[in-house]
Amino acid sequence: MNFKLKIWRQKNAKEKGGMVSYDVTGISPDSSFFEMLDFLNQQLIISGGDPVAFDHDCREGICGTCSLYINGRPHGPVKGVTTCQLHMRSFRDGDTIHIEPWRARAFPVIRDLIVNRSAFDRIIQAGGYISVNSGGVPDANSIPVPKHDSDAAFDAATCIGCGACVASCSNAAAMLFIGAKVSHLALLPQGRIEASKRVQSMVARMDELGFGSCSNTYACEAECPKGISVINIARMNRQFLHAKLVSEKEKIIRESL
Amino acid sequence: MTRLNARIPEGPLAEKWKAYKSGCKLVNPNNKRKLDIIVIGTGLAGASAAASLGELGYNVKVFCYQDTPRRAHSIAAQGGINAAKNYQNDGDSVYRLFYDTIKGGDYRAREANVYRLADVSTNIIDLCVAQGVPFAREYGGLLTNRSFGGAQVSRTFYARGQTGQQLLLGAYGALSRQIAAGKVQLFNRRDVLDMVIVDGKARGIIARNLVTGEIERHAAHTVVLANGGYGNVFFLSTNAMGSNVTPAWSAYRKGAFFANPCFTQIHPTCIPVHGDYQSKLTLMSESLRNDGRIWVPAKMKDVERLRNKEIKPSDIPDEDRDYYLERRYPAFGNLVPRDVASRAAKERCDAGFGVGSTGFAVFLDFADAIKRKGHDTIDSLYGNLFQMYEQIVADSPYETPMMIYPAVHYTMGGLWVDYELMTTIPGLFAIGECNFSDHGANRLGASALMQGLADGYFVLPYTIGNYLANEIHTPRIDNDLPEFKVAASEVSDRLNKLKNNGGKETVDHFHRHLGKIMWEHCGMARNDAGLTEALYLLNELRYDFAKGVKIPGAMDEYNPELEKACRVADFIDLGELMVRDALQRRESCGGHFREEYQTSDGEALRDDSHFAYVAAWEYKGRDIAAGMHKEDLQFKEIKLSQRSYK
Numbered sequence: 001m002n003f004k005l006k007i008w009r010q011k012n013a014k015e016k017g018g019m020v021s022y023d024v025t026g027i028s029p030d031s032s033f034f035e036m037l038d039f040l041n042q043q044l045i046i047s048g049g050d051p052v053a054f055d056h057d058c059r060e061g062i063c064g065t066c067s068l069y070i071n072g073r074p075h076g077p078v079k080g081v082t083t084c085q086l087h088m089r090s091f092r093d094g095d096t097i098h099i100e101p102w103r104a105r106a107f108p109v110i111r112d113l114i115v116n117r118s119a120f121d122r123i124i125q126a127g128g129y130i131s132v133n134s135g136g137v138p139d140a141n142s143i144p145v146p147k148h149d150s151d152a153a154f155d156a157a158t159c160i161g162c163g164a165c166v167a168s169c170s171n172a173a174a175m176l177f178i179g180a181k182v183s184h185l186a187l188l189p190q191g192r193i194e195a196s197k198r199v200q201s202m203v204a205r206m207d208e209l210g211f212g213s214c215s216n217t218y219a220c221e222a223e224c225p226k227g228i229s230v231i232n233i234a235r236m237n238r239q240f241l242h243a244k245l246v247s248e249k250e251k252i253i254r255e256s257l
Numbered sequence: 258m259t260r261l262n263a264r265i266p267e268g269p270l271a272e273k274w275k276a277y278k279s280g281c282k283l284v285n286p287n288n289k290r291k292l293d294i295i296v297i298g299t300g301l302a303g304a305s306a307a308a309s310l311g312e313l314g315y316n317v318k319v320f321c322y323q324d325t326p327r328r329a330h331s332i333a334a335q336g337g338i339n340a341a342k343n344y345q346n347d348g349d350s351v352y353r354l355f356y357d358t359i360k361g362g363d364y365r366a367r368e369a370n371v372y373r374l375a376d377v378s379t380n381i382i383d384l385c386v387a388q389g390v391p392f393a394r395e396y397g398g399l400l401t402n403r404s405f406g407g408a409q410v411s412r413t414f415y416a417r418g419q420t421g422q423q424l425l426l427g428a429y430g431a432l433s434r435q436i437a438a439g440k441v442q443l444f445n446r447r448d449v450l451d452m453v454i455v456d457g458k459a460r461g462i463i464a465r466n467l468v469t470g471e472i473e474r475h476a477a478h479t480v481v482l483a484n485g486g487y488g489n490v491f492f493l494s495t496n497a498m499g500s501n502v503t504p505a506w507s508a509y510r511k512g513a514f515f516a517n518p519c520f521t522q523i524h525p526t527c528i529p530v531h532g533d534y535q536s537k538l539t540l541m542s543e544s545l546r547n548d549g550r551i552w553v554p555a556k557m558k559d560v561e562r563l564r565n566k567e568i569k570p571s572d573i574p575d576e577d578r579d580y581y582l583e584r585r586y587p588a589f590g591n592l593v594p595r596d597v598a599s600r601a602a603k604e605r606c607d608a609g610f611g612v613g614s615t616g617f618a619v620f621l622d623f624a625d626a627i628k629r630k631g632h633d634t635i636d637s638l639y640g641n642l643f644q645m646y647e648q649i650v651a652d653s654p655y656e657t658p659m660m661i662y663p664a665v666h667y668t669m670g671g672l673w674v675d676y677e678l679m680t681t682i683p684g685l686f687a688i689g690e691c692n693f694s695d696h697g698a699n700r701l702g703a704s705a706l707m708q709g710l711a712d713g714y715f716v717l718p719y720t721i722g723n724y725l726a727n728e729i730h731t732p733r734i735d736n737d738l739p740e741f742k743v744a745a746s747e748v749s750d751r752l753n754k755l756k757n758n759g760g761k762e763t764v765d766h767f768h769r770h771l772g773k774i775m776w777e778h779c780g781m782a783r784n785d786a787g788l789t790e791a792l793y794l795l796n797e798l799r800y801d802f803a804k805g806v807k808i809p810g811a812m813d814e815y816n817p818e819l820e821k822a823c824r825v826a827d828f829i830d831l832g833e834l835m836v837r838d839a840l841q842r843r844e845s846c847g848g849h850f851r852e853e854y855q856t857s858d859g860e861a862l863r864d865d866s867h868f869a870y871v872a873a874w875e876y877k878g879r880d881i882a883a884g885m886h887k888e889d890l891q892f893k894e895i896k897l898s899q900r901s902y903k
Contacts, residue, residue, distance in 0.1 A: 012814065031534050038536055038765070045763045045809050045818065053815055055324065057497040059537045061645065062422055063328040085648045110468055111815040118445070121325050125437040129430030130389045134309040134714040135380070137387035141344060144398030154391035154416060157423060161327055184389065191389050 001027045001088055004096040005040065007052055010109050017109065019098070029089035033076065034059060034066070036088055053112040061085040061225065064160030067167070068113055069100040074164035074223045082162060082225045102163055104172035106210045117163050119209045120177060126205035127198040128181040130191050149187050156184040158226045165220035165228075171212030176220040178202050179232035186239055196243030203240055261514070261873055261888040264675045265369040270894050271351075274373040277676070278719055282726035289314035292725050293477035293733065295462055297449045297504045299326030301421070301706055302689025303483030304428035305713030311435030313718060315725075318475060319432070320444045320464060322499050322820075327429040330485060330497040331709060334421025335542035335642065337403060337413035338385075338706040340378040345402050349410040351375045356895060358704060361407040361594050362669070362697020363847035363863060364897050365517070365871070367890060369676060370694045377715040378707050382414055384714060388427040392416050403638075405702040406543055407594040407902075413703045418542050418642045424706055428713070447473070448820055449504040450748045452480065452511045452685065455740045459685035462504075463741075463748045467820060470813040472749055474741040476734035478725060479684045481717065482508060483709075486668035486690040488521065490828045490835065491780070492772025494665035495527060495540040501824040502831050505672050505691045513680035514873035514886060516673035516693035518831065519839035522700055522848050523781050524666030525598035528649055529618040538664040539649055541621070542642055543702040546591045548626035548635065549659070551598070553610040553619050555579040560610055570612075570620055570658050581605055589902040596699045596848045596861075597902060599663035603781050604859060606662070613660045622658035663781060667705060669696040669848065670838070673873040673888070677720035678712060681873075684728075686721060688712035693871065698847025755822050756812060760805040764821040767802045771825065774798065775832050783839050784852040791836045799829045834874055834883055841885065844868045865897050 002025045010017025024043075027036050034056050041051035057065040066083040070076035076086045091097065099113065107115040145153075157180070165176035182199050185191030191198075214233060221230045266273045266280075284292065292315050296307040299321040307319040323329060341354040354375035359366055386392065386400070392414050395401045402411040416423040435441040444464065451463040453474070461476035487502035488494035509515045526541045554560050555577050562568045581601055583590045593601075602619050605611065612618050627635050632655065636643070643654045650660070672680050672687040674694055679686050689709040696704065778791035802825070810816040845854045845861035846868070854862045871888040 028532055028534060030531055032536070035534050035536050039534060042763050042765060045807060046761075048809075050809060051818065053817060057323060057328055057499050058330060058333050059498060060333055060539045061648075062333050062419070063323075063330070063497065065323065065328050080644075081648055085645075087649070087651075089651065114815070117324060121327075121433065121436075121443070121445075124430065125433045127437075129434045130387065131434060132384070132387045132431075133312045134305070134384055134431070134718065137383050140342070140382045140386040140392075141399050143386060145394060146398055147394050147396050150391050150394045150398075153389070154423070157389075157391055157416075157426065158419060160422075161325065184391070188389050188391070190387055 001029055001091070001093045003027065003036070003091065003094070006096065006098045007113070008100040009052070009112055012111055013108055027088050029087070031088050032059070032084060033086040033088065034084055053114050055114045056084055059084040062160060064162040067102050067115060067162055069102060069167060071098050074102070074167040075225050080225060080227055082160070102167040104166045106172065106174070107163060107166065119211070120161050120163065120174070122209060123174065123178060123202055123205050124181065127194070127201040130185060131194060143189055145188055153184050153187040156180045156187070156228065156232050159228055160226055162225065164223050164225060166211065168219040168223035169212065170217065170219070171215055173214045174206050174211040175214040175233045175236070176224065176228055176230065178206055179236040180228050182236040182239055183232040186235065195239060196246060199236060199239040200243050259886050261673065261871070261886050263367060263888060264677065265367070266676065270368060270372050273369050274376055281719055281723040284722050284726050284729065286314050288729040290316070291733070292316065292728060293318070294479050294481060294721070295320070295475060295477040296481045296483060297462065298329065298483035298485060298689070299432065300329035300331035300483060300485055300689060301425055301428055301709030302713045304329070304425065304432045305710050306481055306483060306688055306717050307441050308428060308431035308435050309714050309718045310721070311438070311440035314440070317435070317441040318444060318477065319441055320447045320449055322446065322448050322467065324445055326432055326443065326445070327426060329425065330500055331425045331706070332422045333497070334706055335418045335540065336405060336544040337415035337420045337703040338381065338424065339405065339412050339701070339703045340382045340414060340707065341375055341412060342379050342382060344400060345411045347410045349412050353410065354378060354412065357408050358695070358701060359697065359895050360900060361701040362699050363861070363900055364697065364865070364869070364892065365520070365846055365890065366695055366697030368892060368894055373716065374695050374708060374711050377711045380715055381707065381710045385424060385427050388430060390416065390423045390427045403544055404547055404592060406546060406592050406598070407701040415544065418544070418639060421706060424710065428710070448823065449484070449507070450823060451507045451744045453741050453744045454511055454682060455734070455738060458683045460734045461736060461741060463744050468815050470811070470816065472745050474736040474745050476736040476741065478728045478731060478734060479686065479721060481721070482672065482685065482687040482691050483689045483713070484691050486671070487828070487831055488665045488668055490771065490832050491665040491775050492768050493530065493535060493538050495524060495538050498537060501827070503824055503827045505687065506827040506831060508672060508680060508682065508685060510876050511682065512876065513682045513685060514673040514875055515671070515834060516871050516873045517670035517838065518835040518874065519779065519842060519849050520669035520698050520847060521665060522595060522667040522669060523599045523663045525595055525602055525663050526621060526661045527664035527666070528646065529613055529615065529660055529662040531614070539645070540664070540666060541646060541659065541661060543595065545621060545639060545642060548630070548638070549591065549621040549623050550580055550625060551582050551591055551619055551621055552578045552580045553605045553612060557609065560612065563612055564616070571624070579605070579610065586902045593902045594699055594701060599781060600850060602663055618660040618662045620658035621661045623654055624658070627655065667700055669693065669698060669700055673871065677723060678717055679720070679724065684724060686717060688717055698849055752812060752819065752823070755806065755826065756808050756819060758804060758806065760807040762805050762807060764806055764808070764818055764825050767798065767806060768821070768825045768828070770798060771829055771832055775835070779836050779839050782850050782852050785840070788836050788840045792833065795829060795833045795836065802826065802829060837883065838872055838874065841872065842868055863899070869897070
């Protein structure tokens, strides 16, 4: 198969970037999208050019490293897959393919198609965990969890932290990412203990980091490679509201004493 | 050659770890605050260790090459994690898990370490549940288990086909909590390129900032390696693209012994190789063997008709199929250990009965299981795996059998460590896949996650204290010491030499070539002539690489080709050590199958009287052959016997 590629090239965070065209020929339909880019890079290196930088690692759809915006969609045209799981048979011979990095203020470009997603780490650091130390915990079966809660928690916990939700959102909101973590933990009895503190600190951190706010277009759910549902955003909002009300009430009681 | 001492505590096997913990030195909380620890890697071992050490009060610096700790390749582990909980009441116990692991490893692992691993396995499950890891549950709300290869009990805990992901996110949560608390400092997008040794002790590292290209010097009282396995020496493997041996290899070059490098695991159920452009292989979880039946056509006529697409697999009646694992190993059937299953697939394909376009594939068939358990049950057990398979090969396993073939997956060999997980360099520890200690010549399924977390959460936090108790008077290590400057300038020189050699071929070109040599001569089956030839080929490759590799871009910028070149340079040297190790081990055991040493029915033939030892290699210099040391393995609890799954 042959393709015309239009790829975002940007030397570093400071310099301006732009789209550059490349032709690739003789690509097998069974090769993955990255194998096609590998092929392009091999040619560029041999001919003295500058290979295209892109993030990738496991190449099996689970590490969440890959982050390409292909023909205007995060992770390309196929639903429910990451870029690394995309194969060239999903395109037509002769297609022009536009490849860009994630676009969001909170995800600055490092080089070409690579962006800095450390903001996600900082949101998790704000409380996306259960505060237990190694050792001194009860026997695993002493905490029974209804199967449907456990399954729902698992569904939320499958988030790979790739950032497609942010990239797809017209406001670059991180609500699906946070909603997934808040839901995962709040659905489990172990996680409920810190639930209200968790949701408040994670949301506060998100605001600090320059993510936008949610306007319910559900683009995030449509583009999430793991099919994480917007129900998780609703759950987070409920948690957040509840936490706010409780803390307001507590404040009033404290002040009246 | 010296005999190595693993410093295993005295006393009965089941009491050793308890005795160690009661007797080891402790560091008081005020002193912990004054001690610095470097951890390299944020997979299950590294993340769990860094989090636990931070919780204890040490100052931790943790390094990863990925953009965030959550992406380490432990995340891709699918099937599960073993633990001797005996929740199923099916006769499991710590002793049985210990026994299965020693036997599964073909009697080439250390009894005391493996017993400790089995012993702490139960604590891991408790901790992970407390962290919120959503393991699979029964309707009653309690945890459920599945079976895995090499065991006759059901002791594997799992979270659908994404157990590694869920466990890693648990450890990443714990690590994030310590980062927020200021006890752990994270250095992401860093390649660790050298160890710094001061007065014989590990005191720091040299790292390259992958974004800016800056060469950094980091100092600490002790260094922990958790950089994973070296399967990418084969180019094609189930490892992540960035998985590399470099930190461990730099430790080897600085004097840490490297043990049993030839013990590599070829996983039986991977998606077959389909073209020359391929960049990696994808694993299909071993858990699929619980319900999938492995077969090839019994008649050559059907093989040909399948290849010519005249018939479909389902057209072949049961009596014309060869369920070769069930035929050869009736007691364990499709659940034999990985090495046995892989070799059996190779045997059938080499005999010409393989399927698929290349003839190097076998069927993994779910038709019977779907009939027996129903579509929905199979979907809940393996849904994401089936989906993953379909995305890659564009075939649905619900409709037609999967095609699979063995691929490089895990490396049992690694840095030699004693009972305390310390390498031969004082103050340098190695945990998880990058050490050699617990899996012998073959790792059982669902045991890698167990070992990584056991080392990080429950073993290292004790043993590192025993070392650091003697360091409380050592002031903070200064990264301006001459040893740091020398190491940093050596790293810069090495990079410059690679970068400016005026070569013409890409790094991948050499890496592919290396992979071919290793797969052909040091893969699933090895022999004297092939290994000897590999030594010659590797020597040639090393020369060609040094003269001919072309690296574009600059040193002081994001330069993925430079990263890859450093890794491949080390892989080539490692490849040679693997071949030397495979040559000296004139027996077949676990993943190491020497064609000269097999029984009349093609099973691995071990030689306990001559080879019941760990081979630990010492670096002697760039152009000098490595020296071998031995640690004799003593089996006091388990009687050595020919492994049988028949």
